[in-house]
Amino acid sequence: MSAVLESFATAFRLIVHADPALVRTVALSLAVSGSACLCAAAFGLASGAWLAVARFPGQRAVLLVLDTLLALPSVVVGLAVYLLLSRSGPLGSWGILFTPAAMVIAQTILVLPIVTALARQVVADALRDGGDQLRSMGAGALASAVLMLMHERWAMATVMLIAFGRAIAEVGAVMIVGGNIDGVTRVMTTTIALETSKGDLPLALALGFVLLVVVALLNVAIALFRRGSSPLAADLR
Amino acid sequence: MTMLPASTLIALRDASVAYGAVQAVRNATMRVAQGDFIAVVGANGSGKTSLLRLLHGVVAHSGSREVLRPAGVQAMVFQRPFLLRLSVWNNLRIALWLAQPDTATALREERAEEALRRVGLVALRDRPARSLSGGEQQRLALARGWAVRPDILFLDEPTASLDPSAKNDVEALLADFAADGMTLVMSTHNLGQAKRLANRVVYMDEGRIDIDLPTADFFGSGTLGRADLFLKGKLSWSLAG
Numbered sequence: 001m002s003a004v005l006e007s008f009a010t011a012f013r014l015i016v017h018a019d020p021a022l023v024r025t026v027a028l029s030l031a032v033s034g035s036a037c038l039c040a041a042a043f044g045l046a047s048g049a050w051l052a053v054a055r056f057p058g059q060r061a062v063l064l065v066l067d068t069l070l071a072l073p074s075v076v077v078g079l080a081v082y083l084l085l086s087r088s089g090p091l092g093s094w095g096i097l098f099t100p101a102a103m104v105i106a107q108t109i110l111v112l113p114i115v116t117a118l119a120r121q122v123v124a125d126a127l128r129d130g131g132d133q134l135r136s137m138g139a140g141a142l143a144s145a146v147l148m149l150m151h152e153r154w155a156m157a158t159v160m161l162i163a164f165g166r167a168i169a170e171v172g173a174v175m176i177v178g179g180n181i182d183g184v185t186r187v188m189t190t191t192i193a194l195e196t197s198k199g200d201l202p203l204a205l206a207l208g209f210v211l212l213v214v215v216a217l218l219n220v221a222i223a224l225f226r227r228g229s230s231p232l233a234a235d236l237r
Numbered sequence: 238m239t240m241l242p243a244s245t246l247i248a249l250r251d252a253s254v255a256y257g258a259v260q261a262v263r264n265a266t267m268r269v270a271q272g273d274f275i276a277v278v279g280a281n282g283s284g285k286t287s288l289l290r291l292l293h294g295v296v297a298h299s300g301s302r303e304v305l306r307p308a309g310v311q312a313m314v315f316q317r318p319f320l321l322r323l324s325v326w327n328n329l330r331i332a333l334w335l336a337q338p339d340t341a342t343a344l345r346e347e348r349a350e351e352a353l354r355r356v357g358l359v360a361l362r363d364r365p366a367r368s369l370s371g372g373e374q375q376r377l378a379l380a381r382g383w384a385v386r387p388d389i390l391f392l393d394e395p396t397a398s399l400d401p402s403a404k405n406d407v408e409a410l411l412a413d414f415a416a417d418g419m420t421l422v423m424s425t426h427n428l429g430q431a432k433r434l435a436n437r438v439v440y441m442d443e444g445r446i447d448i449d450l451p452t453a454d455f456f457g458s459g460t461l462g463r464a465d466l467f468l469k470g471k472l473s474w475s476l477a478g
Contacts, residue, residue: 130319135295136312137381138335147331151321 010202011209022203026210029187032100032174033167036107040115041160048119049145052127066120069113074106078176081106085177098179103187106173111163118159123148157222165215244270245305246389246420247292252300254287261287263444264300269389269422274415276431276452277424279441280467285424288441289313289391292422309388310336316394318378320366325358325377328366329384336385352384356410372403379410383419390414392423396430408434432456440464 014022051063083089085097085105096102126148127134134144149156171189178185180194188207195204241248247269254262262284269275269292277285290296293313294304321328329349337345353359356376361369366377375395382390392411396404411434415421425431431438431452438455440448448455448464455464 130321132290132295133313133315133319134335136293136315137332137385143335147321150323153322 004201007201007205011206014203014206015210019206022206022210024183025186025188025191025207026214028100028185029168029189029211030214032103032187033107033164035104036111036167037115037160037164039104039108040111040163044112044115044163045119045149045156045159046145048116048121049123049149050141051116051120052123052148053141053145063120066113066117070117072110072113073172074110074170075172075176077106077110078173081109081173081177097177098181098185100178100185102177103174103185106177107167107170110170110173111167114166115159115163118162119149119156122152122155122159126152154222161218161222164218168211168214241268241303241305242270244272246271246309248301248303248305249291250301250303252291252298252302254284254291254296254298256287260444262291262298265291265446267439267446267449269420271388271420272418273420273422273437274411274435275422275437275439276435277422277439277441278426278428278431278467279447281426283441284444285441286316286393287444288439288446289393289422289424292389293391306388310385311389311391312336312382312385312387313391314375314378314382314393314395316397318374318381320369320374320377322365322367324363325353325366325369326362328377329353329381332381333384348384348386352380355383355413356380357406370403372399372406375399375403375407376410379407383414387419389420389422392421394424394426396425396427404430428456440467442467 051059051066081102082097084091085094085102086092087097096105123145127144130148130151131144134147139147169189171193174180174185174187175190175193178187178190180186180190186194188211192204192207192211195201195207245268249265249267251264251266252262253260253264265288277288279285287296290313291298291302293311294302295313321331323331326349329352330345333340333345333349350359353362356379358369358373358376358380361373366374369377379395382392395411396407399407408430411421411423415434423435435452438448438450438452439446440455442464450458
């Protein structure tokens, strides 16, 4: 028990004194997962809204595949991206394996189905409520999709929070394509896994605590944003 | 083929609407003419809303629906108006942008301002539309419909969930719109409202247009069969089915 308490105390000291290794790891994690979420948002929100308004042959099959991809294991994504980016792979010439760029690609693929599927569901629900009204006002499919994304922006912010939570907490994909290189591709989750295996619990605990705090802060930010306290929210009203 | 009067805006011939196995409108034949204020009345589930949607063209149908002035603008105010989670002002601006994309922005904004003044919501223009009271939301929906200068405005029970004061406000606006020459088609359960506002009454029964008469004739004839029972509030569940 005292060993655990001692680990907590050390973790607390590392955080309070902004340990450089800790800060570097947290910053890289935020950069990689944040970039992946931005990429996933650009493609996922648009394609999710489009899937909600479009009608085309094979749509049910596409939705089935999309829903299946929600359970995509991160190690499978890591393996697929590794095969693509490895020297003998089709994108080996890019030379980005074991770099943060490869980690961003892997995490984008991991969270893209989440963003797309949830955005589609939110927009489809909104259209059930107001689709007739928008059609009556002369909105075509594209205009309806854009207006519903705007209408459901708080829900979309929550979707992105869920995606960020999935990205920043995963370990399999970034471990495989990043290689967990100290100071280059070592992020919070891979450090936690490594330090735990080495028996260095304080750093692992500190990172775990930071991980939770980051997600909690994001939740608070979203809540404040929803209450319309930010200038951006006021502008959108 | 019968020639339609020049004032006709929309004509239905044997038009039907079905939702799966449910036949909501059966073989409707009617026309809407310039300057009409039609009240569509009938029991719950008689097909009033579906008839409005059919006339407006937002529902799939069989039979014929002819729009005699294809370039004419139509708008509809739904029973529960769907307002975007934006300000009152932006809801109006978007409605105008969708209806009149080629109109200059300044002119659209002028029309939005005018619509707000008309329904008395100028002071609330920056408020989130969804934070308005039920009556204010309905007035905003009317402003949104009116702002696009429609040839025909469809209204689906526009005062159904409003208190008497808000109901009076909305009725006054509708009377104003009609006085300006706008063609209105409104479904309502409120027979007094139909009598006060409309110049024609369409009575629907089990998806069929049972009666289509000038208002005075509808309320004065007293020989309308099941419609008489409806007028006297005696069309019970068992009789209605």
